[in-house]
Amino acid sequence: MPLSKKNEPGFPFHVAGGILGGSRKTFVAGLGAEMDEAPLAPPPLLRASGSRRRKLWEIPHKFHCPVIGVCFGCDELRSLMAKVMHFPRDTSDFTLHTTAVGACEERTRLAELLHKTLEKRYQLTLKQFAALKTNHELQTAWQRSLSDGSQVPAVLWALWTHPACDARLEQEVYGDIHMLQHQLGSGTRADLRAMQALQGEHAELRRQLQQLQVAAEQLRQEQAMQQQGLRQQLGEVQAEAAARESWGLGLQRELAALHAELPDLKERRELAQQLDFAREQLAQLRARNDEQAAELARLRDYASFAEESLAALSRHEEMPVPALPPxxxxxxxVLCVGGRSGAVHSYREVVEQSGGRFMHHDGGLEESLHRIDSALAAADIVICQAGCISHNAYWRVKDLCKRSGKPCMFVKSGGVSSFGKVVDAAGRVGQEA
Structure with a gap:
């Protein structure tokens, strides 16, 4: 018997409560196969007695449609139904769905197969729900599943088959599933519109891709032409390099010939380099000789001046000193430059007993020579102990005194008596002035 179309009268389809357009057996025969059924069970119960969970065919018939639609995909349902019945390959998903829903109203082979499949698939969730004992706990678990959006099929099956689920909770879950299907349908329409927009965007991207491919092809051709030109230039450069290499080989041969004609050329070059180095060293030695000659002349002048100063000091010490009051x-x-470090205190007493103020500088032994300038600027009389200071300090004191016009007296030895004589002489010169 050929399968009737959906819009033809007499086409059976299942709704909650029965089959419209013919009996179920007539419809199954119309699919081209006989469905073996187990002996009909007693009418379905609205509640399972005791703590036993309900079977698929024991829950209210209006719940079969949501269970089949939510818990089984179309391909899976088609595969399961093919194990217990025969139907044409072009049978629509809707026809298979309504057939499966109708078969669950009673205990049939298909109902048992679907029941076993659900029990095996959701056994973990069923174990979790076995610990729930009250209707309130079931309701809380269902609301949590809806809010999370996870394991809705498993929770739906475990809840509707649970012995503690009452009629009010059944109806509440049925309403939630009904609205959820509406929302999924709305989401599907939105996804469809989004898919259409994506298709338009895809077409535009394909057009842009084609344009880019054309541009890329043009760029590839241009690059090929550039590479061809570069290869040509490379060939020219290689030819020029080969010519230069040949020219270089010729120069090397000429150089080898020159070396053969002049065997001592290398020695001459080394001698020329040695001569240049010797001339440079000679110039450096001459410069150092000039510097040493200038230093020698300066030292000779210093020695002559020192001899004259020592001679004058000797004559001054040999002169008889008349007995005069201090x-x-x-x-x-009075600034004392140099002298013995242990006699500085005695120098100070001599100056202070003569009514003066005492300043001292060690002549560059430990103190900086730059301090002589400031000390000499503050002094009225300078006494330089020539035998106890450095050469630089001696010339510095002499030059500063000459430029500033301050009296400077030189002492040969660092004794206190010699220092006292010079201080006394300086005081008398001041008194005469």
Whole structure:
């Protein structure tokens, strides 16, 4: 018997409560096969007694449609139904769905197969729900599943078959599933519109891709032409390099011939380099000789001046000193440059007993020579102990005194008596002035 179309009268389809357009057996025969059924069970119960979970054919018939639609995909349902019945390959998904829903109203082979499949698939969730004992706990678990959006099929099956689920909770879950299907349908329409927009975008991207492919092909051709030109230039450069290499080989041969004609050329070059180095060293030695000659002349002048100073000091010490009263410095500042480090205190007493102020500088032994400038600027009389200071300090004191016009007296030895004589002489000169 050929399969009737959906819009033809007499086409059976299942709704909650029965089959419209013919009996179920007539419809199954119309699919081209006989469905073996187990003996009909007693009418379905609205509640399972005791703590036993309900079977698929024991829950209210209006719940079979959501269970089949939510828990089984179309391809899976088609594969399961093919194990217990025969139907044409072009049978629509809707026809198979309504057939499966109708078969679950009673205990049939298909109902048992679907029941076993659900039990095996959701056994973990069923174990979790076995710990729930009250209707409130079931409702809380269902609301949590809806809010999370996870394991809705498993929770739906475990809840509707649970012995503690009452009619009110059944109806509430049925309403939630009904609205969820509406929302999924709305989401499907939105996805369809989004898919259409994506198709338009895909077409535009394909057009842009074609344009880019054309541009890329043009660029490839241009690059091929450039590469061809570069290869040509490379060939020219290689030819030029080969010519230069040949020319270089010719020069090397000529150089080898020159070396053969002049065997001592290398020695001459080394001698020329040695001569240049010797001339450079000679120039450096001459410069150093000039510097040493200038230093020698300066030292000779210094030695001559020192001899003259020592001779004058010797004559001054040999002169008889008349017995005169101590001289008065009148508060003048006396700067002593050099001298013995242990006699500095005695120098100070001599100056202060003569009515003067005492300053001292060690002549560059430990103190900086730059301090002589400031000390000499503050002094009225300078006494330089020539035998106890450095050469640089001696010339510095002499030059500063000459430029500033301050009296400078030189002492040959660092004794206190010699220092006292010079201080006395300086005081008397000041008194006469």
């Amino acid at each position: 001289a008065d410095l009148g508060g003048k500042c």
